[in-house]
Amino acid sequence: MEEEVMTEKRPIISAGGGPRLEGAARKTLPMPVRYAINAVVVLVLLVLGELMIDGGVVNRYQSTVLEQVGIYIILAVSLNIATGYLGQLPLGHAGFMSMGAYGCSIFIIRMSEALGVGARDFVTGTPLALALVLGGLVVGGICASIAGIIIGIPALRLKGDYLAIITLAFAEIIRVVMLNIDDVVGFDLTGGAAGLTGIPGYSSFLLVFGCVAVVCFLTHTMMKSRHGRAILAIRDNEIAAEATGVNTTYYKTLAFVVSAFFAGVAGGLYAGCVGVLQPAVFGFMKSIEILVMVVLGGMGSMLGSALSATVLTILPEALRAFSEYRMIAYAIVLILVMIFRPQGLLGSYDFSLSRIIERVMNRDFPWARRAEKGDEAAKEVGADA
Amino acid sequence: MFFTQVLNGLQLGSIYALVALGYTMVYGIILLLNFAHGDIIMVGAYVSWLVMAQLGLHPVLAIILSVAACTLMGVLIDKVAYAPLRNAPRLSILITAIGVSYFLENGAQLVFGADAKVVPAYTDIQTIQLGGLALSFPSVLTVLVTIVATVALTIVVQKTKLGKAMRAVSEDMGAARLMGINVNTTISFTFAVGSALAGIGAVLYAMAYTQANPTMGMMLGTKAFVAAVLGGIGSIPGAVVGGLLVGFAEVIVTALNLSVWKDAVVFLLLIIVLVVRPTGIFGRTMNEKV
Numbered sequence: 001m002e003e004e005v006m007t008e009k010r011p012i013i014s015a016g017g018g019p020r021l022e023g024a025a026r027k028t029l030p031m032p033v034r035y036a037i038n039a040v041v042v043l044v045l046l047v048l049g050e051l052m053i054d055g056g057v058v059n060r061y062q063s064t065v066l067e068q069v070g071i072y073i074i075l076a077v078s079l080n081i082a083t084g085y086l087g088q089l090p091l092g093h094a095g096f097m098s099m100g101a102y103g104c105s106i107f108i109i110r111m112s113e114a115l116g117v118g119a120r121d122f123v124t125g126t127p128l129a130l131a132l133v134l135g136g137l138v139v140g141g142i143c144a145s146i147a148g149i150i151i152g153i154p155a156l157r158l159k160g161d162y163l164a165i166i167t168l169a170f171a172e173i174i175r176v177v178m179l180n181i182d183d184v185v186g187f188d189l190t191g192g193a194a195g196l197t198g199i200p201g202y203s204s205f206l207l208v209f210g211c212v213a214v215v216c217f218l219t220h221t222m223m224k225s226r227h228g229r230a231i232l233a234i235r236d237n238e239i240a241a242e243a244t245g246v247n248t249t250y251y252k253t254l255a256f257v258v259s260a261f262f263a264g265v266a267g268g269l270y271a272g273c274v275g276v277l278q279p280a281v282f283g284f285m286k287s288i289e290i291l292v293m294v295v296l297g298g299m300g301s302m303l304g305s306a307l308s309a310t311v312l313t314i315l316p317e318a319l320r321a322f323s324e325y326r327m328i329a330y331a332i333v334l335i336l337v338m339i340f341r342p343q344g345l346l347g348s349y350d351f352s353l354s355r356i357i358e359r360v361m362n363r364d365f366p367w368a369r370r371a372e373k374g375d376e377a378a379k380e381v382g383a384d385a
Numbered sequence: 386m387f388f389t390q391v392l393n394g395l396q397l398g399s400i401y402a403l404v405a406l407g408y409t410m411v412y413g414i415i416l417l418l419n420f421a422h423g424d425i426i427m428v429g430a431y432v433s434w435l436v437m438a439q440l441g442l443h444p445v446l447a448i449i450l451s452v453a454a455c456t457l458m459g460v461l462i463d464k465v466a467y468a469p470l471r472n473a474p475r476l477s478i479l480i481t482a483i484g485v486s487y488f489l490e491n492g493a494q495l496v497f498g499a500d501a502k503v504v505p506a507y508t509d510i511q512t513i514q515l516g517g518l519a520l521s522f523p524s525v526l527t528v529l530v531t532i533v534a535t536v537a538l539t540i541v542v543q544k545t546k547l548g549k550a551m552r553a554v555s556e557d558m559g560a561a562r563l564m565g566i567n568v569n570t571t572i573s574f575t576f577a578v579g580s581a582l583a584g585i586g587a588v589l590y591a592m593a594y595t596q597a598n599p600t601m602g603m604m605l606g607t608k609a610f611v612a613a614v615l616g617g618i619g620s621i622p623g624a625v626v627g628g629l630l631v632g633f634a635e636v637i638v639t640a641l642n643l644s645v646w647k648d649a650v651v652f653l654l655l656i657i658v659l660v661v662r663p664t665g666i667f668g669r670t671m672n673e674k675v
Contacts, residue, residue: 089476154660160475161418165614166659168607169652176649183645284603288483295480324495331488335481339469342477 027361034354041353042213050206063205067273069313070208071266074215076293076305078262083291084300084348085223086255087235089164092151093263094286095171096144098178098279100264102190104140105199105271108132112200122200133202137211137268144264145257147174152256156249171287178279195278196271203272211269215262216302222258231255292334298344303351388518390640396524396593398632399531403586404609405616405624406538407459407579413619414555414575416475420482421462423606424489425580429455429587430597431497434504444507452584459580460573468569486603493599501598504591523592534585535625538578542621547574555619604648608635611655617668626666630654 029037049066052058058066079093111132112118121129151170155163182192190196222228230251233241242248271277293312297304316326337344359365404426411419429451436447466485470478510522542548550571553561562568590605591597612631616623631651638647658665 087476089479154656158659158663161412161416161479161618162614162659162663164479165418165610166656169611169655172607173649173652173656176646180645284607288487291480291483299476327491328488328495331484331491334484334487335466338473338477338481338484339466342470342473 026364027358029354029358029361037357038353046206046209046213049209053205064273065314065317066205067203067208067269069310070205070212071203071269071273072290072293072309072313073212073306074262074266074269075290076297076309077212077215077219077302078259078266079290080294080297080299080302080305081219081223081231081255081262082259083294084298084305085228085231085235086252086259088156088252088256089160089291090155090167090256090259091164091284091287091291092167092169092171092174093259093290094282094284095167095174096147096260096263097267097270097286097290098171098174098277098282099147099260100140100144100267101271101277101282102140102178102196102267103143103264104136104268105196105277106189107139108136108200108202108272109196109198111135119200122202125204129200129202133207133272136202137265140268140271141261141264144267145261148257148260149253152253152260156252156256168284168287171282172284175279175282178282190279191277193279195276197276199271199275199277201272201275203269208269208273211265212306215265216306219258219262219302227251227254292330295334295344296337298346298348300348301344301346301350303349304344304346308345389521390636392520392524392528394633394636395629396521396527396632397635398629399527400586400589400593400605400628401609401612401631402625402628403531403534403582403589404605405613405628406535406621407583407586408610408613409616409618409620409624410551410575410579412613414551414572415467415471415478417467417478417482418610419579420479420606421485421489422459422579422583423602423604423609424486424493425455425458425462425583425602426587426590426605427493427597427599427602428458428489429584430504430591430601431493431502433507433588433591434502434597437505437507438502444505448507448588451588452581455584455587456577456581459576459583463573463576468572486606490599490603497597497599499599501596501601504595504597506595507588507592523589527589527593530585530589531625534582535621538582539621541578547571551575608648608651611651614665615655615658617665620665620667623665623667 049058053063075093075097079090082088082090112122112129115128115132117126117129117132122133147170151167155166155170158166178190179193182189223231230241230246231254233244233246234248234251238248289312293308294305296312297306297308312330316323319326404422407422407425408419411417411422432451432454433447436442436450437444462485466481467478470481508522508526512519513522513525514520540548542551550561550566551574553564553566554568554571558568561571586609590601608631609628612627613624614627615630616625616627631654634650634654635647638644638650643650662668
């Protein structure tokens with residue numbers, strides 16, 4: 001009984017396409033067209049955003065907030081892989097983020113010294129600097145995934161609460177190590193409590209949201225693949241999944257490591273956005289903050305994670321005057337959502353542009369369908385009578 | 386010197402043990418990691434500060450009020466936040482508990498400010514002589530109180546009717562309800578006892594460290610929780626052993642002049658124990674029903 005209640009019964013994330021229409025064959029979009037449409041929309045949005053920043057419609061402060069929004073979207077979407085799709089509760093996401101942030105920024109600082117890339121090159125965006133930044137993000141992601149593997153393999157043997165606490169413990173260990181490693185190793189690596197400074201400001205709107213698009217795309221395709229279905233099967237019923245031949249240890253570790261990798265990338269972007277890294281930033285509270293975003297948006301919904309990350313990043317900036325009450329409001333909202341809507345605001349609903357286009361092509365609108373359902377219900381009643 | 390360190394370890398371990406008992410009891414009965422438990426201690430410490438430093442009342446009154454406030458707080462949290470979720474998925478309750486913890490911490494920060502408050506000494510006696518050894522009185526008191534509290538708790542759980550009901554509910558809530566046990570009362574009682582122990586822990590903590598701040602519950606709570614998990618969550622002797630283990634680990638690390646690493650050592654200890662024995666030292670393995 002105990003294990004059953006842990007996993008909530010949720011429908012598998014939308015498999016695209018609405019209900020089958022009887023009679024005429026349903027018009028569908030071929031996959032390449034779907035991808036092309038989405039790619040075009042994303043590109044248009046990116047160019048639009050960049051033009052707005054270049055044109056001065058969005059000022060410097062606002063564009064920094066936008067970068068933060070993008071970073072938190074990546075964090076929330078990546079945590080959603082472990083929480084929403086895999087159904088575990090890792091409480092150490094900030095630990096992965098800090099691994100990525102330190103890995104990425106140390107790599108970039110050292111390499112730019114070695115290659116003679118100045119801080120200005122990162123702003124103007126010379127090809128070498130750009131390659132360095134992308135390399136750094138990958139290094140950050142790899143650092144975080146290594147941490148993910150180290151903690152994932154022992155942690156995933158445990159269930160639910162134990163996993164939550166062991167990830168919390170591991171994130172705290174990472175924080176303490178970052179804080180004190182310099183004294184032990186004897187050279188200047190993380191800068192200790194004073195922080196790691198001199199990180200070039202390489203994060204830009206285009207880079208951050210480019211990463212957001214890539215992360216969302218990769219997550220989406222992974223979840224739609226065989227591997228994604230295996231992960232969802234583990235969430236819905238681990239024993240049943242194992243009985244049907246899903247290698248649960250492998251897929252749990254996979255989901256965990258992918259989640260950690262993206263968190264590392266987000267950490268790298270964070271370092272480039274803020275410019276200073278202090279271990280204290282990546283404490284338990286940061287993990288909770290990211291978890292709140294995922295839970296509020298709806299566990300298992302990428303759109304939900306992205307939306308709540310956006311709102312919860314912009315809202316505090318907009319309500320600076322009430323910053324004292326912000327955390328309390330967070331807490332109350334979290335409790336209320338759990339009591340009244342435990343599946344999160346959007347549940348497991350996900351947005352799909354192609355689905356909407358297909359609906360329009362088939363003239364299959366929700367309001368039309370509601371009427372149809374009413375008819376069916378009427379028919380059933382008639383049949384009963 | 387050695388003896389002082391042992392006493393320090395016992396003192397710290399006792400405080401962790403008292404707090405860990407609360408975690409273990411609540412987990413034993415509704416399988417909830419009560420993240421807010423650590424913050425109940427913070428509330429207790431603030432009540433002591435209010436009563437003694439602000440109102441200037443007698444320390445004994447402060448102790449009574451602190452324990453009472455913690456007990457009330459625990460029951461209130463259960464009624465308001467956890468009771469509506471009795472049949473919800475466990476993940477939801479866990480997140481609610483995190484929310485409550487967040488709420489208490491930030492609420493305290495709003496009301497009392499972020500800086501630490503100094504809790505006055507409860508007693509003027511600082512040392513007692515025992516056969517030529519000068520022992521710190523708060524340390525000795527802490528150890529004694531913990532022994533008494535643990536024994537009392539064991540008697541309550543093993544010998545009284547309510548204790549029997551608690552054990553029945555933790556065994557099988559549905560069957561206990563069918564046997565005519567009032568499950569909600571029993572759960573409330575569990576929260577009350579666990580929080581009262583946290584209240585005693587708060588007084589002992591304030592006696593040892595003479596301060597209260599909004600986030601003090603977080604580290605203390607997390608470590609006590611580690612202690613509960615180490616010992617095997619759901620087990621009373623496990624919580625005591627786990628608490629002492631964590632206390633001694635910290636004191637040893639500090640004595641070796643590595644105090645910056647003490648948090649890491651405690652958490653590493655947890656990871657190692659959980660990997661070797663996933664249910665903790667005294668934990669029962671629960672069979673999964675398909």
